[in-house]
Amino acid sequence: MSDFFLTAVLTLDASVRVCVPLIFAAMAGLFAERSGVVDIGLEGKLLMSAFVAASAASVFGSPWLGLIAGMFASSVLAMIHGFASITYKGNQIVSGVAINILASGLTMILTLAWFKRGGITPTLQGDERFLSITLPGVDFIDHIPFLGVIYRELISGHNILVYLAFAIVPVVWWIVFRTRFGLQLRAVGENPKAVDTAGLSVEGLRYKALLIGGILCGIGGAYLSTAYNAQFTKEMTAGGGFIALAALIFGKWHPYRVLAACFLFAFLQALAIRLQGVIIPGIGEIPVQLIDATPYILTIILLAGFIGKAVPPKASAQPYIKEL
């Protein structure tokens, strides 16, 4: 029983770690889509930031500089997306896909150009990456049954970005639903004309939303390569940006629900890792491929019918063209 409990806690712990980039990317997407810009380029921004953060951390020997560089790189991509789809009113999906392709190609070329290696950056040593933090009181609470394990394994022992990810969700909620900017953000995603005729700048609001998204994606990417892993590897985001997008729809563009969706998807991934090699009586070993595919299959099933109607912000994916 206690073995099972420990396994369960460890699986949840792994879920927490897997969840982090999803949260950052999904919150980034939330800002973008609430403003009426579909952000299919989340994946590309995560990847670009992961690469730039790992490179900067390796060159300057500081994960913090890596983080800043990652946020900057991701924001640059966000602004390119904005330039194409807000200023020039291009198709948001096409521009987002372009960001993904650009990031995928650019990271490969730059690893070769800068580090003479195809698709990877040098391994980060010691404090070149974000290290785990042991929260105070672990030794003390450890003696309490169950709670001790939960505190030691699940709550303590993560790096700073993990805590930041979970802390940022209520902040996002507060910004979106309690501040002037949030009100205007939601309005511009629903009816940009109402915003324009209220004397506000539709473009300005959308750029702001994308910039915030760029910064958040930057943190998510940096986490992948300088905290969760110790280097950048080719295509290391492995569809995380798209899963985040699915979580956004699944969570109906609401921060807490989106967090729950991110955690669910992360849990499925963590479970898949856990279940590898497990033999189920009467069936035999579960094929690894099937386990790996589980999160995606479940995503399709859940999105297809189990969450009710997910209504996106009304002006989503529509460039704002001023006319009567």
Next chain:
Amino acid sequence: MSESKIAKKLMSESKIAIELINVDKHFGAVHANDKVNLSVESGTIHGIVGENGAGKSTLMSILYGFYQADSGQIKVFDKDFRATSSRQSIEAGIGMVHQHFMLVDNFTVLENVILGSEGGALISQSLAKARIELTRLAKEYGLEVELDIAVEELSVGMQQRVEILKGLYKGARVLILDEPTGVLTPQESDELFRIFDALKKQGVTIILITHKLREIMNITDHVSVMRAGKMVAHRETSKTNPEELAELMIGRKVLLNIEKSKAKSGKALLTAKNLEIYNEQGLKRVTEVSFQAHSGEILGIAGVTGNGQGSLLKALAGILPLSKGSIKIMGKTITPESHLNPKQLRELGVAHVPEDRQKMGMIADFSASETALLGYHNDKEINQGVWLKRSSVKANCESLMQAFDVRPNNPNLMSSNFSGGNQQKLILAREFERDPEVLIIGQPTRGVDIGAIEFIRKRIIEMRDAGKAIILISVELEEIMSLSDRIIVMCDGEITGTVDAKDANEATLGMMMANALQPQDEPKGAKL
């Protein structure tokens, strides 16, 4: 010129709220506003009339900072004014209620009102402040609205109040309303005009854009007429009449009332029994509707937009299936089990002119000749194996254009390049010229200029006199009343009244449209 004399007189007599001097605006090749002059006296209701496309909305949008004028001068309360966004206009004390409301549907009334003038970085204080202020405004002008309800749950009339409150909350001393009564029942319109009076008493200046001359005559103090981008006349309302205004609007004399002979109605060509219809979104739009359409008769279906007439029209045309009831049409019967699609109906001799010509009647990017054969593209005359016969397609369009005086008569021109009236004429020609027996016509003159309205109505009456059964759906009461022989009124998916056209008047129809007609005479507007 007498116009400028009146304008000068106004200026010397009292304070001018808005003054436009030689305002000019082009959209590409279109000269939307051609050196427009206008002065609006403070504290009055000033009407601006003109046909669709005359440039009224453009002019007001310039004043509201939504567009910028190419040249010209604007003065607001004697101060030079130049707006690059609506913000400056709002700050100068101008508010605008657009024809299509500028509201965020899933926001509450309160949130909609504060959007753009929140005050602090947090919305809680702004909401509290707005609540107090709105309660005061509501009392002062009789503009009561529930503040914490999502706007999408309000009726159109209530949404319009929210728009007015939005303007007042932001400190508007000049309120521009663009076609405010288009979506209202006559009673709701009366209510709106009562609000206008209250606003006027408090010194608010109102600019009313409309094409309804009756409103102009009833409530405005002054009226300015626009035609083809130019301001052609200014009048004191008390010194003009609808005939003069109509003539100024279109530049020639028009018949406002079409003469028609008595209907010689014959046998029933279409019998609808207990229809129940769900729309594309799966919402029940029509309940228990029964009626008959006879040959040689125009059956008008009146009602405020969105009360089920649209779905009824689509079901009659075979676009929506029935969920209950039956339609007997030209000897065939449509039931929920045996559906006839639009093509089959067309072959039976049922023609359909859709309500929304832009979306359903034509394809904007197609040439006129292609639009002219939509729905009839399988006709033998224009097909040769798998190919269309280009020459026949063109000839077909040319003959339709000739028959209905479509201008320019160029079959190769893109459909979207025709004016609204000419697009509509082409669609009507397409449907009428196949000699159908039953005609289902939705909003035949919506967004059509007065000249074309006259033409279209005459054609509809000609079809009636030729023994066709015509079902006419329109939100314009005036149109229903001047064309129909019998009138059905719909409200909330049900028939709330059936009247003979000669006994119909606007007041009773209006009450029926709001389903407020009770055996005991209820006070007017009680159920709104």
